[in-house]
Amino acid sequence: xxxxxxxxxxxxxxxxxxxxxxxxxxxxxxxxxxxxxxxxxxxxxxxxxxxxxxxxxxxxxxxxxxxxxxxxxxxxxxxxxxxxxxxxxxxxxxxxxxxxxxxxxxxxxxxxxxxxxxxxxxxxxxxxxxxxxxxxxxxxxxxxxxxxxxxxxxxxxxxxxxxxxxxxxxxxxxxxxxxxxxxxxxxxxxxxxxxxxxxxxxxxxxxxxxxxxxxxxxxxxxxxxxxxxxxxxxxxxxxxxxxxxxxxxxxxxxxxxxxxxxxxxxxxxxxxxxxxxxxxxxxxxxxxxxxxxxxxxxxxxxxxxxxxxxxxxxxxxxxxxxxxx
Amino acid sequence: xxxxxxxxxxxxxxxxxxxxxxxxxxxxxxxxxxxxxxxxxxxxxxxxxxxxxxxxxxxxxxxxxxxxxxxxxxxxxxxxxxxxxxxxxxxxxxxxxxxxxxxxxxxxxxxxxxxxxxxxxxxxxxxxxxxxxxxxxxxxxxxxxxxxxxxxxxxxxxxxxxxxxxxxxxxxxxxxxxxxxxxxxxxxxxxxxxxxxxxxxxxxxxxxxxxxxxxxxxxxxxxxxxxxxxxxxxxxxxxxxxxxxxxxxxxxxxxxxxxxxxxxxxxxxxxxxxxxxxxxxxxxxxxxxxxxxxxxxxxxxxxxxxxxxxxxxxxxxxxxxxxxxxxxxxxxxxxxxxxxxxxxxxxxxxxxxxxxxxxxxxxxxxxxxxxxxxxxxxxxxxxxxxxxxxxxxxxxxxxxxxxxxxxxxxxxxxxxxxxxxxxxxxxxxxxxxxxxxxxxxxxxxxxxxxxxxxxxx
Numbered sequence: 001x002x003x004x005x006x007x008x009x010x011x012x013x014x015x016x017x018x019x020x021x022x023x024x025x026x027x028x029x030x031x032x033x034x035x036x037x038x039x040x041x042x043x044x045x046x047x048x049x050x051x052x053x054x055x056x057x058x059x060x061x062x063x064x065x066x067x068x069x070x071x072x073x074x075x076x077x078x079x080x081x082x083x084x085x086x087x088x089x090x091x092x093x094x095x096x097x098x099x100x101x102x103x104x105x106x107x108x109x110x111x112x113x114x115x116x117x118x119x120x121x122x123x124x125x126x127x128x129x130x131x132x133x134x135x136x137x138x139x140x141x142x143x144x145x146x147x148x149x150x151x152x153x154x155x156x157x158x159x160x161x162x163x164x165x166x167x168x169x170x171x172x173x174x175x176x177x178x179x180x181x182x183x184x185x186x187x188x189x190x191x192x193x194x195x196x197x198x199x200x201x202x203x204x205x206x207x208x209x210x211x212x213x214x215x216x217x218x219x220x221x222x223x224x225x226x227x228x229x230x231x232x233x234x235x236x237x238x239x240x241x242x243x244x245x246x247x248x249x250x251x252x253x254x255x256x257x258x259x260x261x262x263x264x265x266x267x268x269x270x271x272x273x274x275x276x277x278x279x280x281x282x283x284x285x286x287x288x289x290x291x292x293x294x295x296x297x298x299x300x301x302x303x304x305x306x307x308x309x310x311x312x313x314x315x316x317x318x319x320x321x322x323x324x325x
Numbered sequence: 326x327x328x329x330x331x332x333x334x335x336x337x338x339x340x341x342x343x344x345x346x347x348x349x350x351x352x353x354x355x356x357x358x359x360x361x362x363x364x365x366x367x368x369x370x371x372x373x374x375x376x377x378x379x380x381x382x383x384x385x386x387x388x389x390x391x392x393x394x395x396x397x398x399x400x401x402x403x404x405x406x407x408x409x410x411x412x413x414x415x416x417x418x419x420x421x422x423x424x425x426x427x428x429x430x431x432x433x434x435x436x437x438x439x440x441x442x443x444x445x446x447x448x449x450x451x452x453x454x455x456x457x458x459x460x461x462x463x464x465x466x467x468x469x470x471x472x473x474x475x476x477x478x479x480x481x482x483x484x485x486x487x488x489x490x491x492x493x494x495x496x497x498x499x500x501x502x503x504x505x506x507x508x509x510x511x512x513x514x515x516x517x518x519x520x521x522x523x524x525x526x527x528x529x530x531x532x533x534x535x536x537x538x539x540x541x542x543x544x545x546x547x548x549x550x551x552x553x554x555x556x557x558x559x560x561x562x563x564x565x566x567x568x569x570x571x572x573x574x575x576x577x578x579x580x581x582x583x584x585x586x587x588x589x590x591x592x593x594x595x596x597x598x599x600x601x602x603x604x605x606x607x608x609x610x611x612x613x614x615x616x617x618x619x620x621x622x623x624x625x626x627x628x629x630x631x632x633x634x635x636x637x638x639x640x641x642x643x644x645x646x647x648x649x650x651x652x653x654x655x656x657x658x659x660x661x662x663x664x665x666x667x668x669x670x671x672x673x674x675x676x677x678x679x680x681x682x683x684x685x686x687x688x689x690x691x692x693x694x695x696x697x698x699x700x701x702x703x704x705x706x707x708x709x710x711x712x713x714x715x716x717x718x719x720x721x722x723x724x725x726x727x728x729x730x731x732x733x734x735x736x737x738x739x740x741x742x743x744x745x746x747x748x749x750x751x752x753x754x755x756x757x758x759x760x761x762x763x764x765x766x767x768x769x770x771x772x773x774x775x776x777x778x779x780x781x782x
Binding site for chain 1: 404405406407408409411412422426429430433434435523524525526579580581582583648742743746749750751753754756757758761769773780781782
């Protein structure tokens with residue numbers, strides 16, 4: 001069914017046009033419904049419905065309830081109204097976490113967003129070993145994230161002179177630097193690792209998108225005398241804009257939820273310089289052995305989810321006219 | 326006569342039947358009464374010998390108590406996941422918590438009330454008042470059994486001392502001397518002269534509090550939610566200035582400022598640190614889990630300033646029981662606590678039994694500790710195991726001789742972990758920012774700690 005006829009049917013239904021209603025459903029008896037595969041379809045869908053209910057929808061509902069409660073998970077919870085939200089907003093660390101998260105997202109956008117695109121274009125332009133380059137670009141994604149972080153922490157960012165980066169800088173008589181131990185360099189250091197770890201997936205997406213770009217467009221550009229950069233600017237980027245917009249939105253959503261890197265690299269330090277929103281959620285929930293911050297953790301999670309939902313809506317509306325999808 | 330005989334025979338038969346049935350029911354009841362408890366065992370990753378030593382204890386306990394099955398569970402205290410584990414029912418029946426957390430957990434009814442059971446023990450009255458107070462709530466309920474106490478101590482690497490031209494038998498006794506020695510070690514060996522825990526997981530605040538105590542400071546006044554945070558006192562400022570000088574002026578603290586409990590121990594065992602502060606009982610961990618070469622190990626009291634309030638921060642471990650443990654299970658849990666943690670401190674046979682198992686499994690015996698009961702009992706218990714001591718006692722002499730001359734003070738009582746957490750970023754700022762404004766940072770931390778205290782967090 002195409003989009004126009006579906007819309008027409010919706011309008012007809014809204015206006016009470018019975019003729020447009022799917023009357024065949026009314027005519028089926030239960031036996032006929034079973035025989036026509038209705039029961040089988042329901043049974044096939046049931047495991048998915050149960051799993052989603054148990055592991056996805058129920059926790060979301062529970063989180064919403066939790067955000068309005070005072071609880072330590074052991075004693076019976078008590079109604080808190082908006083207290084948890086108020087406490088989060090008045091917490092001085094809330095502003096720090098929001099600022100740091102925005103900083104991480106900004107840096108990731110600055111470095112992490114163009115790099116996969118450049119890599120994908122270069123790989124697609126290469127005449128030999130394209131598969132090998134793609135595999136190499138994707139390799140960091142295959143490494144378990146915790147292993148990746150520990151590798152960077154203890155090999156690349158090791159603050160003494162035996163650290164890999166400090167050894168290289170030592171050859172030109174620079175350093176050693178405490179990459180993760182200075183408020184100025186800690187966050188950029190996290191962004192560099194995160195870019196390394198995650199760029200591979202985006203490269204593969206761009207490579208797939210580049211496959212469908214009509215080669216005739218490049219040939220036509222060549223005939224018009226365009227060089228490599230003009231082809232990229234006038235052909236590749238416009239052709240990829242739909243994918244670019246989606247990856248941009250997904251990257252902003254992902255970086256707003258950054259947790260692994262600050263948690264494993266710095267625990268939010270030094271001096272809260274890498275404390276992100278999700279790490280603050282973690283600290284509310286697990287920073288105290290008596291567990292009295294679960295309500296605040298839920299409240300902040302909800303605030304972040306609401307912000308990202310609004311952001312996604314605004315982004316989709318604002319970029320609708322540019323998008324190809 | 327015949328009828329009397331018949332009646333008597335009947336009575337005997339009935340009685341015999343009743344006896345058989347009764348015995349059968351008793352036996353069945355006995356079998357039914359068999360309880361299983363799970364108990365905290367060793368940290369994950371402990372050596373095979375340590376595991377065997379623990380298992381030997383379990384086997385012996387089960388032999389002594391045939392009605393109790395003990396299920397050992399790898400365990401390490403983790404404040405972050407405690408509440409979630411408790412809610413999910415994943416904690417063992419008996420586990421251990423640090424002094425730091427015990428009272429707060431008790432106030433929130435997150436561990437079982439053991440008052441009646443503990444008071445039945447014959448040695449209950451021998452507990453040091455300050456020690457049992459660590460496991461007693463504001464309402465006087467006993468919620469755990471303190472079984473090990475320590476004083477914060479200065480651990481040092483004798484090999485690095487020698488390499489730096491220092492006498493390893495004469496560790497520093499003043500902060501000025503410590504600073505000088507740290508500088509000398511750093512300059513001559515290239516390793517950190519002095520290092521300190523600095524991660525944002527409450528350990529940075531804990532060690533800063535320790536240093537402030539040695540200078541005479543306190544972090545709180547009063548009790549419970551009515552306590553006043555006093556983080557920004559002149560001694561804490563002095564402690565931070567001292568750290569700042571070692572970090573930035575002397576450059577004697579190496580290059581790692583985000584150590585936490587296990588990582589600083591591992592770095593020390595690996596020979597990367599000249600001196601650091603930690604509990605006096607960490608030798609076992611250093612040997613079992615960090616592969617320390619005992620020859621390099623030295624321990625001394627932390628230097629204490631000469632004023633009336635200066636002293637050493639104490640700490641320790643408390644055996645507690647899950648709050649939903651009741652009846653026969655609770656009895657079994659108390660028997661395990663008595664057997665595994667307490668008997669060796671008060672009964673010679675138990676002390677020797679425990680020590681022999683330790684020796685057979687090549688585990689440390691004689692690690693410096695602090696008295697749980699009175700000093701007389703402590704000395705007596707030490708005399709029982711003296712022939713089996715296998716830790717390098719001569720290298721521990723500076724601590725053993727000096728510690729009982731120092732005043733030992735408990736940790737801040739209200740919202741202890743939150744208070745330490747408030748101090749974490751202050752320590753980190755001093756370590757990572759040469760121009761950190763100590764007064765301003767401490768004022769902010771004080772506000773955060775005061776809020777946590779008021780809210781009972």
